[in-house]
Amino acid sequence: MAGHSDNDLGLPTFSDPVKVAIVIAPYYTKISNAQLASARGVLDRAGVQHETIEVPGSLEIPAAVALAHRMSNFDGYVALGCVIRGRTSHYDVVVNESARGLMLLGLQGVAAGNGIITVENMEQAEERADADRLDTAGGAAVAALHLIALARRFGGAKKGVGFTQDIQLAGDSEGPTTA
Ligand SMILES: Nc1c(NC[C@H](O)[C@H](O)[C@H](O)CO)[nH]c(=O)[nH]c1=O
Numbered sequence: 456m457a458g459h460s461d462n463d464l465g466l467p468t469f470s471d472p473v474k475v476a477i478v479i480a481p482y483y484t485k486i487s488n489a490q491l492a493s494a495r496g497v498l499d500r501a502g503v504q505h506e507t508i509e510v511p512g513s514l515e516i517p518a519a520v521a522l523a524h525r526m527s528n529f530d531g532y533v534a535l536g537c538v539i540r541g542r543t544s545h546y547d548v549v550v551n552e553s554a555r556g557l558m559l560l561g562l563q564g565v566a567a568g569n570g571i572i573t574v575e576n577m578e579q580a581e582e583r584a585d586a587d588r589l590d591t592a593g594g595a596a597v598a599a600l601h602l603i604a605l606a607r608r609f610g611g612a613k614k615g616v617g618f619t620q621d622i623q624l625a626g627d628s629e630g631p632t633t634a
């Protein structure tokens with residue numbers, strides 16, 4: 456089990472191939488190496504194909520997910536990063552806007568697990584990146600897989616979730632991008 460949860464949903468199984476993008480901001484090498492190892496381990500155990508996309512910082516992760524979702528054929532995404540509070544309010548910008556971006560994509564039907572660690576110091580980051588302790592990266596990979604399974608269970612739902620409008624992206628002839 457990842458994080459503080461005492462509930463383990465296990466790994467979903469898939470009858471058709473699944474392709475996942477790990478989108479990582481390797482801001483702190485030791486942390487990102489641990490995150491990658493855990494997330495890749497979960498995806499390998501699930502029998503899922505995956506590839507890794509790197510961006511400079513966590514603030515770029517939602518845009519990278521949106522670009523990949525629009526221009527490639529991934530079934531889901533695992534967002535990995537580590538944001539450690541500094542001496543200004545920039546921490547709040549990075550944390551809040553990366554989370555908001557991923558949530559908005561999720562509400563548009565993008566299957567994304569958020570494994571961006573948001574902490575006060577490196578000690579807290581190490582505890583959350585450690586696969587044998589809080590394992591937030593593994594948890595994000597499991598979350599993405601469950602959202603992919605949900606999308607397939609609903610048959611790749613095409614209509615919106617009711618309170619968001621699918622965004623018609625410029626140049627999209629087939630209509631809004633959905634999962
Ligand atoms: N301080 C951290 C950052 N900051 C960089 C931003 O994410 C972004 O790349 C920059 O503002 C340019 O747009 N990013 C992290 O992932 N972690 C940090 O601790």
Ligand SMILES: CC(=O)[C@@H](O)COP(=O)(O)O
Nearest residue numbers: 539540541542543545546
């Ligand atoms: C999360 C950040 O952007 C932060 O690390 C930057 O540090 P500072 O707020 O001291 O500029």
